[in-house]
Amino acid sequence: MEETKSVTDGRHLRSLHTRHKLLEAAKEVFREEGFHKATISQIIKRAKTGYGTAYVHFTGKDDLLIVLMEDVMTAFYSIAELPFTPASRAEAEELILYQTTAFLRMAESERKMLQVFGEAIGVSASASQKWAEIRERFINRIAQDIAYSQQNGLARTGLDPELVARGWFYSHEMYLWEIVRGEHQAQLDEIAKTLAAIYTGGLYS
Template sequence: MTNHINTLSQRQLKSVQTRNKLLGAARKVFIDQGFQKTTITQIIKDAELGYGTAYVHFKNKDDILIALIEDVMNQFYKIADLPFRPTTKDEAERTIRKQVGSFLELAKQEQRILAVVEEAIGQSPIVQAKWNDIRERFVEGIAKDITYSQENNLAYPDVDPLLAGKGWFYSNEMFLWEITKRDGKMNLEDIVHNLTTMYVRGLYK
């Protein structure tokens, strides 16, 4: 029984290592070649794995990119999911400013793979659907924070949390893509200041 468990553990470990090897190779190839020019054959070759082994883990290059997107977005989710329980407008503004700064700074750090994602959104229905799911998760979280602020008499009650949440996320998303295109030439502090100021003054009392 013990040997059986050890064998399973070794197999599982090898499977994880193989998957990670594929993802590491894929990230490199996608960044070097872009989404359209990348082929799963290139990724498999770069990972130095057999075709059969690779297809156990992923169906195609779209599937591989989605796995990379999930890895990157988990970092963004950690920022978005930070506790939001301000008791004053000033506290809300400080928290929002910090979140926006962290969000856009992370976009700058991950700009090369995000550029691939942006390209893929326009070419792959599967990747586009994945990105729409990501948008919804962010919007729902923002709407929840807005509802909290309204319930605690910090934000105007006549604002629809979901619509405001969409507007807020799309504003941040716009600059996320701008950052991926400008190769770090945008002033993040200016963007964070203006985004936060417009949002807080428009929503909070």
């Protein structure tokens, strides 16, 4: 029994190692070639694994990209998921500015992979669907924070939290892609300060 468990554990570890190698290889190839030019053959060769083994883990390059999108955006989501329980409007404004600044700085640090994601979203239905899911996850979390502020007398009531959250995230999304494309005209801190001021000025006034 113990021997069987040891064999099973060994297979599991090898499987995890192979999956990790494929993801790391995909990340490298996507960064070098972009999504459109990258091929599953290049990724498998870079990972130094066999085709049969690779297809046990992933159905193709789209599948690999989806996992990489989830990994990168989980880091972004950790910003949105920071505890949001301000006791005053000033504290709420401080937290919102911090989150906005962190979000934009992460866009800058993950610029290369986000470029790949942006390209994929335009040509891959699965990548486009995944981005839509990511967007909704952010919006739902932001709406929870808005509802908290309204329920605790910090923010204006009478505004639909989901609608406010949607507009708030769309503004971030626009600047995220401008940063990724190198089109932003101002410093990131200045962009964050302006976005936060407009948002808190309307919601917390």
